[in-house]
Amino acid sequence: MLLEIRDIHVHYGNIAALKGVTVEVGEGEIVTLIGANGAGKTTTLKTISGLRPLTSGSIWFEGRDISRMPGHKRLMAGIGQAPEGRGIFPGMSVLENLYMGAYARKGSVDKDLQEVFELFPRLAERRNQPGGTMSGGEQQMLAIGRALMARPRVLLLDEPSMGLAPMLIQQIFTIIEEINRRGTTVLVVEQNAQQALQLAHRAYVLETGRVVKSAPARELLDDPEVRAAYLGTGAGAPGA
Ligand SMILES: Nc1ncnc2c1ncn2[C@@H]1O[C@H](COP(=O)(O)OP(=O)(O)OP(=O)(O)O)[C@@H](O)[C@H]1O
Numbered sequence: 001m002l003l004e005i006r007d008i009h010v011h012y013g014n015i016a017a018l019k020g021v022t023v024e025v026g027e028g029e030i031v032t033l034i035g036a037n038g039a040g041k042t043t044t045l046k047t048i049s050g051l052r053p054l055t056s057g058s059i060w061f062e063g064r065d066i067s068r069m070p071g072h073k074r075l076m077a078g079i080g081q082a083p084e085g086r087g088i089f090p091g092m093s094v095l096e097n098l099y100m101g102a103y104a105r106k107g108s109v110d111k112d113l114q115e116v117f118e119l120f121p122r123l124a125e126r127r128n129q130p131g132g133t134m135s136g137g138e139q140q141m142l143a144i145g146r147a148l149m150a151r152p153r154v155l156l157l158d159e160p161s162m163g164l165a166p167m168l169i170q171q172i173f174t175i176i177e178e179i180n181r182r183g184t185t186v187l188v189v190e191q192n193a194q195q196a197l198q199l200a201h202r203a204y205v206l207e208t209g210r211v212v213k214s215a216p217a218r219e220l221l222d223d224p225e226v227r228a229a230y231l232g233t234g235a236g237a238p239g240a
């Protein structure tokens, strides 16, 4: 396994946000974590990238226990993240934002910049525009592009479709598929369960800090409980 989250418990003060979450991500996979608001999806990603401390459990990357490794070292080790709410630098240009993504890396960044511009032509067109004046969807592209500039082995994406128009949602999922096809492993958190399950190889369902299901993504698309709870198409749902 490239990334293994073993039975992690995470607290905010005395509130338990994660109560024993185990997730595995294999090299080359797209894995998705779906669940309702407050289920612990963002907390899981933040804990993997080192922004939240573990109460117990462990995180393994490339066979190494990284549970106590500081966040910037995890980034250098190959764990990249495009955070929820984007977190781009509003006063910096698109280009400067992208260069920031590569700051911890050695070697030339020209090739990576070229690839990011290929994936997101809009970013190339707007390279000199301040990040903060980009539209919501463009900022989402910028956040993903910036994460790619670090050349991560695994890319953590927190709700990449949030706030996007339906056409752009489809586009962002297609781009994630392309990123994966080019060799980057992806762990993506989504409330847009339908599309996430169509995209991913495997999926985990999170409910109030616990994994309640894990299966090949396609199986969950047909799972009556998942359909009812997350796809709005189960028994009792309108039109079912
Ligand atoms: N900074 C914080 N302080 C206190 N509690 C927090 C904090 N951040 C998150 N929580 C709590 O931890 C739980 C998990 O939150 P988390 O943000 O991981 O959920 P999520 O699955 O990403 O939800 P959403 O779909 O709304 O983004 C929630 O009950 C939330 O209220």
Ligand SMILES: [Mg+2]
Pocket (backbone or CB within 6 Å): 041, 042, 043, 084
């Ligand atoms: Mg969240």
